[in-house]
Amino acid sequence: MNFISTRGNAAGIGFVDTFLMGLAEDGGLMIPAELPVIDQDKMKQWERLSYQELTLEIFQLFTGDEIPREELKQLIDESYATFRSPVVTPLRKIRDDLHILELFHGPTFAFKDVALQFLGNLYSYVSQRQNKIINILGATSGDTGAAAIEGVRGKDGIRICILHPHEKVSKVQELQMTTVGNENVLNLAVKGNFDDCQRIIKELFADLEFKSRYHLRAINSINFVRILAQTVYYFYAYLQLVRQNPAAQISFSVPTGNFGNILSAFLAKRMGLPVHRLILATNENNILERFVREGVYMPDEFRSTHSPSMDIQVASNFERYLYYLVGEDSQQVSAMMKQFQEDGKVVLSAGLLAKVQSDFQAYGVKNDECLRMIESYSREADYLLDPHTACGVAAYESCGDKNTVTVVLATAHPAKFDESIRLVGIAQEFPADIQRLFDKPQHQQLVDNDKAEIAAQLERFFGTR
Ligand SMILES: Cc1ncc(COP(=O)(O)O)c(C=O)c1O
Numbered sequence: 001m002n003f004i005s006t007r008g009n010a011a012g013i014g015f016v017d018t019f020l021m022g023l024a025e026d027g028g029l030m031i032p033a034e035l036p037v038i039d040q041d042k043m044k045q046w047e048r049l050s051y052q053e054l055t056l057e058i059f060q061l062f063t064g065d066e067i068p069r070e071e072l073k074q075l076i077d078e079s080y081a082t083f084r085s086p087v088v089t090p091l092r093k094i095r096d097d098l099h100i101l102e103l104f105h106g107p108t109f110a111f112k113d114v115a116l117q118f119l120g121n122l123y124s125y126v127s128q129r130q131n132k133i134i135n136i137l138g139a140t141s142g143d144t145g146a147a148a149i150e151g152v153r154g155k156d157g158i159r160i161c162i163l164h165p166h167e168k169v170s171k172v173q174e175l176q177m178t179t180v181g182n183e184n185v186l187n188l189a190v191k192g193n194f195d196d197c198q199r200i201i202k203e204l205f206a207d208l209e210f211k212s213r214y215h216l217r218a219i220n221s222i223n224f225v226r227i228l229a230q231t232v233y234y235f236y237a238y239l240q241l242v243r244q245n246p247a248a249q250i251s252f253s254v255p256t257g258n259f260g261n262i263l264s265a266f267l268a269k270r271m272g273l274p275v276h277r278l279i280l281a282t283n284e285n286n287i288l289e290r291f292v293r294e295g296v297y298m299p300d301e302f303r304s305t306h307s308p309s310m311d312i313q314v315a316s317n318f319e320r321y322l323y324y325l326v327g328e329d330s331q332q333v334s335a336m337m338k339q340f341q342e343d344g345k346v347v348l349s350a351g352l353l354a355k356v357q358s359d360f361q362a363y364g365v366k367n368d369e370c371l372r373m374i375e376s377y378s379r380e381a382d383y384l385l386d387p388h389t390a391c392g393v394a395a396y397e398s399c400g401d402k403n404t405v406t407v408v409l410a411t412a413h414p415a416k417f418d419e420s421i422r423l424v425g426i427a428q429e430f431p432a433d434i435q436r437l438f439d440k441p442q443h444q445q446l447v448d449n450d451k452a453e454i455a456a457q458l459e460r461f462f463g464t465r
């Protein structure tokens with residue numbers, strides 16, 4: 001399959017080169033030149049596949065013959081062997097109308113493991129097969145960083161540097177990233193917020209000379225392979241539910257910050273997955289909710305919330321959605337992104353806004369509402385929600401269709417966000433893998449919110465062999 005940039009200046013690039021490229025060279029984001037369409041017959045054949053088998057089928061549509069099927073299968077099997085659940089992403093029924101898709105059974109207890117265990121193995125594979133230098137640069141609000149580090153720590157030929165916002169991630173997230181003692185890992189704690197971290201790495205990726213000198217690779221969702229790996233769990237959840245009830249109409253409520261998680265759902269739907277409704281759940285950093293409600297995409301004041309991983313204003317994958325919204329017209333996307341750079345906002349026409357509102361329902365969850373959800377689901381359903389999942393549940397409660405089936409994505413284990421859980425008076429026991437982090441030494445460097453200082457750190461870390 002060929003991949004192109006949302007801004008039109010990269011064309012005819014294969015799967016592996018797209019994976020290595022991360023951000024497109026024209027500053028846009030890579031997407032498939034044409035999305036495959038999966039018909040109902042194919043979907044029926046997929047109904048009884050395991051998670052790993054389904055991943056193989058979906059990935060093969062995108063990798064073509066660039067990765068031999070047996071080798072791809074091995075990469076996938078290795079990636080999901082680290083999960084604590086044999087079905088990888090189990091569904092829990094709360095009520096007839098509500099299921100929770102638990103995406104947190106990977107090594108770092110967050111949904112990011114689903115894609116990043118695979119990306120880590122794929123980087124190793126490409127590094128060995130093509131003798132490529134793999135220097136990974138990423139930004140995190142907490143979960144991507146931990147999962148990416150876990151995916152590559154100690155792997156030959158790979159180094160990773162992760163920027164996280166200092167004192168704006170949870171204690172467990174910080175420990176997961178910074179207690180890793182491997183020499184191929186560098187943690188930079190930036191005196192800023194996640195948007196600052198993401199802006200700086202995007203600027204470094206956009207500096208083509210710097211990017212090529214240090215062989216920079218991406219693990220954030222600017223890398224299309226991240227998005228692709230996340231489409232699988234939508235198919236898997238849907239197929240499990242229609243096997244039990246073939247007439248079910250199925251919706252998803254998706255906690256979203258960088259627009260990656262819900263973009264995967266949107267693409268799955270474009271590929272033929274019969275999704276009834278897509279509910280976009282945000283927190284008080286509600287730029288995406290306002291976009292769906294008013295048709296104006298404009299960052300607001302940054303807020304620290306009980307769901308810190310979604311404390312994001314500028315959503316990386318928004319540009320990919322814009323591309324589909326404007327009918328795959330890369331010139332229009334370029335013009336809109338230029339407008340965003342110059343005026344700090346994108347304003348939609350009434351026609352486009354109507355289209356957005358037919359694609360998504362959106363709801364921004366207030367801090368107190370998030371806590372109320374955690375408390376009431378613990379008391380009434382005996383289910384402990386993490387605060388991000390609680391946003392997904394609150395969004396469903398507010399705008400879901402109770403006569404159909406909605407799947408809320410549980411994007412993290414509650415133990416990762418004990419600071420928020422404790423606020424509702426719930427004491428939880430940590431899984432042993434989390435508890436043991438508290439006894440380990442931490443490795444991180446505090447840096448200013450300054451691109452030049454961070455570039456100098458990268459030169460030191462990636463520049464030596
Ligand atoms: C726990 C958790 N939930 C939800 C999200 C939102 O996912 P995305 O940014 O892909 O939309 C994130 C990260 O952003 C996260 O870490």
Ligand SMILES: N[C@@H](CCOP(=O)(O)O)C(=O)O
Pocket residue numbers: 139140141142143144145219220221222257258260309310316
């Ligand atoms: N919530 C994310 C933010 C980065 O998003 P990504 O999907 O682009 O990696 C995190 O946990 O870091």
